Amino acid sequence: MILSSFTDQMGRTVLLPRPPQRIVSLVPSQTELLNDLGLNTSVVGITKFCIHPSTWRNHKVIVGGTKNFQLDVIEKLKPDLILGNKEENSKEKIESLCERYPVWMSDIFNLDDALVMIKAIATINEKSKEGEVIAQKIAKNFSELKKLAMKSVLYLIWREPWMTVGKNTFIDAMLESIGLRNIVKDQRYPAITLEEMKQLSPQYVFLSSEPYPFKDIHQRELKKTLPESKIILVDGEMFSWYGSRLIKAPDYFRTLKLD
Secondary structure, rough: OOOOEOOOOOOOEEEOOOOOOEEEEEEHHHHHHHHOOHHHHHHEEOOOOOOOOOOHHHHHHEEEOOOOOOOHHHHHHHEEEEEEEEEOOHHHHHHHOOOOOOOOEEOOOOOOHHHHHHHHHHHHHOOHHHHHHHHHHHHHHOOOOOOOOOOEEEEEEEEEOEOOOOOOOOHHHHHHHHEEEEEEOOOOEEEEEEEHHHOOOEEEEEEEEEOOOOOOOHHHHHHHOOOEEEEEEEEEHHHHOOHHHHHHHHHHHOOOOOO
């Protein structure tokens, strides 16, 4: 048997005897990508957070969450490829899957990483042309995005405790693509107090729609602490999903009407 060899974004070699016919996706943004590549019939399992396309939830097997996916459910699906992500999935459970199945892992920090992932997943599934079209659309749309003059922003993702987005994250790269300066210097996703927010005094505060569902009430709450900041509810998918949804992101960023 001749095996095709692919290298994932963690530097691991993934061997496949044939193009995948039974795919389990453990990453919502990559699930949407699979649909946009025309791989509807090849995908058999997704997570409960894979909300795009919405119709898939009616006829694909839900294997659990991105962290607590159920190994026994995946086993019954007999996948010949599993798609995961270093940050979004449980390391221990991914390692368990790797012992039994081909698992291709993404590791995304910026737009270039996302474009590499898109083309790689397309190639694995013999959809190279489709992947190239998606990647080119994304690159073109971002290249036409007019940047701001590096105004400061605080991007919040959780409450009780308040949590923000720091450096070395995909969201940080998206903020920079708009021309915003992430005011948080710490790495990854640090907790932050109201007093610390006040000391940072950001020009903008973005309240993400995910993972915490921020609403108008939280906007008003923060305004009491940060009266001089412009506080905006934003679509978290546009800042954190690194699949084909990136095609839509630049147009969405323009709707924020940032000064």
